[in-house]
Amino acid sequence: MYRLGPSIFRLASGVLDSWQMPKIVHPFMEQLAKNTGESVLLSVIDKDKGVMTYVDIVHSPHPVRYQIAVGTVRPLYASTAGRLLLAYAERSWRHDYLASVQFEVPTSAPMTRASLKRELDLIRQHELAWSVDGYMVGLSAVAAPLLDANGECVACFNIAGPTDRTKANLESLKGAVRACAAQVSKALAAADAD
Numbered sequence: 001m002y003r004l005g006p007s008i009f010r011l012a013s014g015v016l017d018s019w020q021m022p023k024i025v026h027p028f029m030e031q032l033a034k035n036t037g038e039s040v041l042l043s044v045i046d047k048d049k050g051v052m053t054y055v056d057i058v059h060s061p062h063p064v065r066y067q068i069a070v071g072t073v074r075p076l077y078a079s080t081a082g083r084l085l086l087a088y089a090e091r092s093w094r095h096d097y098l099a100s101v102q103f104e105v106p107t108s109a110p111m112t113r114a115s116l117k118r119e120l121d122l123i124r125q126h127e128l129a130w131s132v133d134g135y136m137v138g139l140s141a142v143a144a145p146l147l148d149a150n151g152e153c154v155a156c157f158n159i160a161g162p163t164d165r166t167k168a169n170l171e172s173l174k175g176a177v178r179a180c181a182a183q184v185s186k187a188l189a190a191a192d193a194d
Contacts, residue, residue: 038161045085066160080141087123088153140166144181149189
């Protein structure tokens with residue numbers, strides 16, 4: 001059996017410290033959490049493993065909230081953020097993923113390749129992903145892409161919270177996430193230009 005030692009965590013920390021995206025995005029996340037009252041998460045895709053990872057999180061100020069650790073990994077199909085990242089992935093890679101994905105992590109609603117493909121088409125059409133009780137009953141989320149200067153999705157911004165609060169404010173949350181993601185995308189494009 002192998003275990004990760006302290007040196008791998010120091011290496012990962014050094015890589016993340018040199019990566020500018022979380023530094024640029026974090027203030028926007030704090031403001032979005034303040035404006036919506038929900039947890040805000042930044043996630044990126046790992047195409048080699050077919051997963052997404054939460055790389056930064058600002059937790060909701062509410063005592064009842066979605067709370068998860070930075071570094072948590074989810075299969076792409078299983079979460080709102082993962083499906084958004086999948087929808088924006090390169091077409092040929094997405095096609096291969098859909099042809100080979102195994103739905104091993106249960107979600108609250110059964111998923112098939114056909115239903116996942118239909119949802120990805122809708123995400124690209126709306127430029128937004130949302131789910132009510134999707135990953136698990138009681139949890140809902142809204143996600144939007146963060147685009148670089150070339151219009152490529154480099155990460156995903158999403159808010160997540162208890163379904164009762166999220167569902168009651170779903171349309172305003174969609175607008176807030178979409179507007180904030182557009183601001184972040186402009187900041188990322190400006191940073192790329194420097």
